């Protein structure tokens with residue numbers, strides 16, 4: 001939970017005249033008396049929620065501790081599912097974001113038998129997913145928020161109790177900062193970079209499981225068609241050595257980790273992220289809801305973090321837009337409906353991501369054989385393969 005700081009709303013005068021104005025900031029109510037939603041955090045999740053609420057005719061104010069536009073500098077490269085593209089299209093932010101389509105995903109484990117390939121063609125969709133810059137996504141969301149006229153207060157760190165005048169406070173502050181959260185430390189770090197290969201990528205993504213953790217290669221950029229975004233997972237102990245390595249050594253390490261199906265010729269600058277699982281059991285409380293990374297922070301192994309967040313956000317906006325809670329988007333019934341509707345997908349996605357990480361990040365022989373058998377079964381059974389593909393694209397409710 002964020003703490004109230006010197007810059008927080010609570011440090012400013014309490015709103016006067018029914019909670020309308022505070023130093024020029026309109027808070028709590030709209031001019032026609034309808035109560036608003038306060039969104040704490042103007043990252044991708046917060047901005048997407050504001051847009052989804054706007055489509056439901058619900059007004060919100062976004063508050064972010066950072067300078068507006070800071071998220072545009074996010075250097076990460078994301079894999080978003082086809083289902084996420086559909087939601088972003090409905091929010092009016094998809095067109096114009098440079099994105100590379102993923103037509104196929106090749107899944108295997110290093111040094112062991114078993115592999116499978118998921119394809120867009122088999123699933124009857126234009127692409128399984130898309131690879132794009134997190135900064136470009138943030139920029140598109142920011143533009144749409146501005147065009148919709150949604151108030152965005154930058155450099156406003158908001159704490160508990162600061163937003164009591166709102167119908168609902170949506171915490172989108174990016175971290176599960178709650179003592180009651182469930183936490184799992186994988187003792188892994190993700191090293192992110194781009195890599196160039198001798199071969200063209202042909203819009204194929206590679207997910208390779210190794211005892212050190214998963215290695216993902218995402219087709220990136222359309223210029224020459226031979227670049228990948230790399231998510232290289234390693235143990236925390238290994239990370240210090242990796243950080244100190246020069247490009248040539250890292251290139252050799254990447255090649256060794258991946259195998260011989262591609263030949264790497266160059267790597268770009270590396271950035272690293274600590275990995276873990278943190279999630280809140282309860283994503284709503286009285287007139288409060290938690291979304292995005294504030295609700296759950298997942299291992300990026302299957303690229304599910306923002307995909308799950310966006311499905312949550314879409315369903316939350318539908319629940320709050322129910323005519324039964326007109327004028328009060330913090331209504332307890334609407335929040336209970338939201339929780340019920342998200343339970344299956346949320347828990348299944350958390351379990352799927354966690355299970356994948358733990359099952360595939362070790363070299364215990366019986367497990368390695370079981371994994372090989374599972375990959376073989378996936379390869380031989382198209383309905384099972386389709387189940388996994390659709391699950392990754394649309395979440396657990398696709399079935």
Ligand SMILES: Cc1cc2nc3c(=O)[nH]c(=O)nc-3n(C[C@H](O)[C@H](O)[C@H](O)COP(=O)(O)OP(=O)(O)OC[C@H]3O[C@@H](n4cnc5c(N)ncnc54)[C@H](O)[C@@H]3O)c2cc1C
Nearest residue numbers: 002041043044045065079158173174292293303305306307
């Ligand atoms: C290495 C890595 C790779 C990933 N890859 C993928 C992927 O391929 N596909 C995918 O779907 N997801 C992926 N994710 C997950 C994805 O990045 C997150 O789901 C997404 O960034 C979450 O956005 P958010 O808005 O919840 O949080 P954030 O982006 O962290 O935004 C939180 C915002 O809240 C603000 N804030 C914090 N505290 C306060 C406060 N008290 N008051 C006001 N403002 C506050 C911050 O300034 C910030 O702007 C990945 C994550 C990692 C770490």
